[in-house]
Amino acid sequence: MTWNGGGSLSGERILIALGGNAMTAPDGSATPDAQAAAIEAAMGHVADLVAAGARVALTHGNGPQVGNLLIKNRLAAGVVPPVPLDWCGAQTQATVGMMIMNALERALAARGAARPVAALVTRTLVDASDPGFGAPAKPIGRYFPEEQARRSMALGEVWRPFGERGWRRVVASPEPLEILDAGAAAALLDAGHVVVAAGGGGAPVVRRDGTLRGVEAVVDKDLAAALLARRLGATTLVIATDVEHAMTGFGTPRARPLRRTTAAELAELAAAGHFASGSMGPKVEAVRRFVASGGRRAAIASLARLGDAARGRAGTVVEARAGTVVEARRGVETDDQSC
Secondary structure, eight states: OOOOOOSOOTTOEEEEEEOGGGTSOTTOOOOHHHHHHHHHHHHHHHHHHHHTTOEEEEEEOOHHHHHHHHHHHHHTTTTSOOOOHHHHHHHHHHHHHHHHHHHHHHHHHHTTOOOOEEEEOOEEEOOTTOGGGTSOOEEEEEEEOHHHHHHHHTTTOOEEEOGGGOEEEEEOOOOOOEETTHHHHHHHHHTTOEEEESGGGOEEEEEETTEEEEOSOOOOHHHHHHHHHHHTTOSEEEEEESSSSEEESTTSTTOEEEOEEOHHHHHHHHHTTOSOTTTHHHHHHHHHHHHHTTOSEEEEEEGGGHHHHHTTSSSEEEESSTTOOOSOOOOOOOSOOOO
């Protein structure tokens, strides 16, 4: 793996949120071999940051993995009971976490920078009265023909058409309020571990009668990452995806890369409709929240530029200082951006 940054990051606490592209093949394949190969490559970039002295925590998406579990639920429903979404979230946290631990330990050893790596199954508190429960809108799983979707709707699931690609199930995606196991993640980070936590946004739970119970929902992993980063005392949040920057005017002749901005300017652009809610919108909101709540720097960047993004040299960089420049303020995003 080629080092893509340079310069010490000694003492810096960095939270990296890995998008689905870091967990699957370029064509979206989520076979075990494809997932293992993609994670192996991603961990090379993470190991470079650790070798440069950073204290790193990781979180990750789990969309393809949960999608696979939902297919298994469907195919095996006549043999074993289907499991709810919070179970799917917990299972994929453990599976992806195990693959990350193995791959990252190998990458660190190859760089002479061995560190212990720990993966933590994490719960995220949401509000039982969150309006998202009344209006499910988060697409999960694969696309299906309308006939199959309607059979699932007859069983109580909510499905929506997505054009020529077919129908997808949609579920509640409530606002994350607290990463309940962040204290354990912080203790591991303080003890010198690289920590993997809140995968897939964390398994969603609500408080009922003074106890915690899982709910049928998914939590946006980027919004959860912003919460986790602040709780861990991170100075920098990097959301690694498969595009070089967030864009203004995406899908129009006025499309421009957004390189450096502030939380306030980012809020203005979001309010003007530049970032699609189903793709780049949560990433933009996550980096805005992190910096607005006291973080020093946040970035949205490609996985290949992870080291440069952590240093504020690549991607869309949001900093907590005045005087940064928004390079493109006109145009409205009209289509999904890849994430």
